[in-house]
Amino acid sequence: MNVVVTGLGTTSPLGGDVASTWEAALAGRSGVRTLENDWAEKYGVPVTFAGQLVVQPSEVLSRPETKRMDPSAQMAIVAAREAWADAGFGEDGVDPDRLGSIVSSGIGGVWTMLTAWDTVRDRGAARVLPLTVPMLMPNSPTAYVSLEFKARAGSHSPVSACASGAEAIGMGFEMIQSGRADVVICGGTEAAIHPLPLSAFAAMQALSKRNDDPQGASRPYDVSRDGFVMGEGAGVLILESEEHAKARGARVYAHVLGVGMTADAHHIAAPEPNGAGQTKAMELSLERAGLTTADVAHVNAHATSTPVGDMIEARGIRALLGSHADQVLLSATKSMTGHLLGGAGALESVFTVKALETRQAPPTINVTEPDPELQVDLVRDTPRALPAGQIAAINNSFGFGGHNVALVFGA
Template sequence: MNVVVTGLGTTSPLGGDVASTWEGALAARSGVRTLENDWAEKYGVPVTFAGQLAVRPEEVLSRPETKRMDPSAQMAIVAAREAWADAGLSEDAVDPERLGSIVSSGIGGVWTLLTAWDTVKERGASRVLPLTVPMLMPNSPTAYVSLEFKARAGAHAPVSACASGAEAIGMGFEMIQSGRADVVICGGTEAAIHPLPISAFASMQALSKRNDDPQGASRPYDVSRDGFVLGEGAGVVVLESESHAKARGARIYASVLGLGMTADAHHIAAPEPNGAGQTRAMELALERAGLTAADVAHVNAHATSTPVGDMIEARGIRALLGSHADQVLLSATKSMTGHLLGGAGALESVFTIKALETRTAPPTINVTEPDPELQVDLVRDTPRALPQGQIAAINNSFGFGGHNVALVFGA
């Protein structure tokens, strides 16, 4: 059964919707900035910048909605509403029993959890909000999306760290192919710009510490890269069986052609040094799509800007594509948005789909001296045209725990 993309939604450091986010990406704009808080002085937090949302959820949602949802769920609802509207769907357009929701978060409601603990310590257990557990649980975003759109075929939240959003889309693809649903609202969300996660990531030497140059801190494949930049936001796509989409005359952005998922089984945080699991995920995705390296025109890389991880992935892409890698355009969009953790794979799927739709590969910024090991054509600073005709693109997402997810889209 063919699966297609009919709706896109996001809220990101580059914009409050898909149009502004895509426009910002094509303009090679950074959404990273210095945090306006006292965390460094008050707690000694060593990193003072992040990719914060361009439009806060409270500017879009009602006050009752923001009070009963963790920020991660708020962001998911904003993106899901846009994707639903973009798909041209209405309440009676889909049988609720044939509609699914799969929206993931890598960390869950960290703001709710830690705020509730502060309340216990400072004001006592009786002052904890009754909705604290429904707000902090990692399945809260997908549950709220399911409630919003009456999605009764299933509400799921696969948690695989920074691969969560991509895995959610892959699960949506499989949910339709298995016959469980005709339409699935799927993606990822994260709201973890909080002093504890920042301190924890910094402690493991994962974050860039370029406090004096926040917009230049995320620099995938540059020889001076020193860690990722934390971001926040959500990306959501509406997937449909092709027959369902065509029956209602929906606009189709692209097809989901293949999914590859593997596990490194190597280390709780570090990727397997040879990248075998990452390469295998890409191989499986292409095999499932019935494609070869020659069909691939574009790769949106996981590329977080870490000294070790970037080149493991790059070598894997080269190994997968062989000499055809010379004709493939590589983009690393985290350079502009920061790393949305569980939302990254979903936002980057939106970027990959928009690249196919517009035949434009978005740029990678901040690469002043590319790593000499890089053997794939990196799109730097300025967007580049993709070929016309039927082409495919790969979106990679990898996560702590050794999770590897590769999605293949075609248009």
């Protein structure tokens, strides 16, 4: 069964919707900035910048909605509403028994959990909000999306660290192919710009500490890269069986052609040094799509800007594509958005679909001296044109725990 993308939604460090986010991405603008808080002084947090949302959910949602949802769920609802409207469902909508919801988060309601603990410690257990558990649970975003759109075919939330959003889209693809649903609202969300996650990632030496140059801190594939930049936001795609989309005359952005999922089984945080699991995920995605490497024109890389991880992925892409890698345009959009953790694969799927639709590969910024080991054509500073005709693009997402997900889109 063919699966298509009929709706897109996001709220991100580049914009409050898809149009503004994509415009900023093509312009090569950074969404990273210095945080306006006293965390560094009060707690000694060593990183003072992140990719924060341009439009806060409180500017879009009602006060009762923000009070009963963790920020991660708020972001998911904002993106889901945009995607649903973009898909053009009329008053009849979709048969609820044929509609699914799969929205993931890598960390979940960290703001709710830690705020509740502060309440217990400072004011006593009796002052904890009754909705604390429904707000902090990692399936809260998909549950609220399911409630909003009456999605009864199934509501799921795979938690696989930074691969979570991409895995949700892969599961949505499989949910439709298996016949469980005609339409699935799927994607990822994350709201973890909080002193604890920042401190913990910094302790792992995972974060860039370029406090004096926030916008230049995320530098995928540059020889001076020193870690990722925390980001926040959500991305949501409406996936639909092609038959269902045609029956209602829906506009189709792209086809979802294949998904590959593997596990490194190597280390709780570090990727397998040879990138075998990553390459295998890409191979499986193309095999399932019925494509060869010659069909691939574009890759949106995971590329977090870490000294080790970037080149493991780049070598894997080269190993997969061989000499055809010279004709493939590589983009590393985390250079502009920061790393949305569980939301990253979803936002970058939005970018991948938009790249196919507009035939423009978005740029990678902040790369002044590319790593000499890089053997794929990196799009730097300004967008580059993708070829006409039928082409395919891969979106890679990898996560702590050794999770590897590769999605193939085609148009």
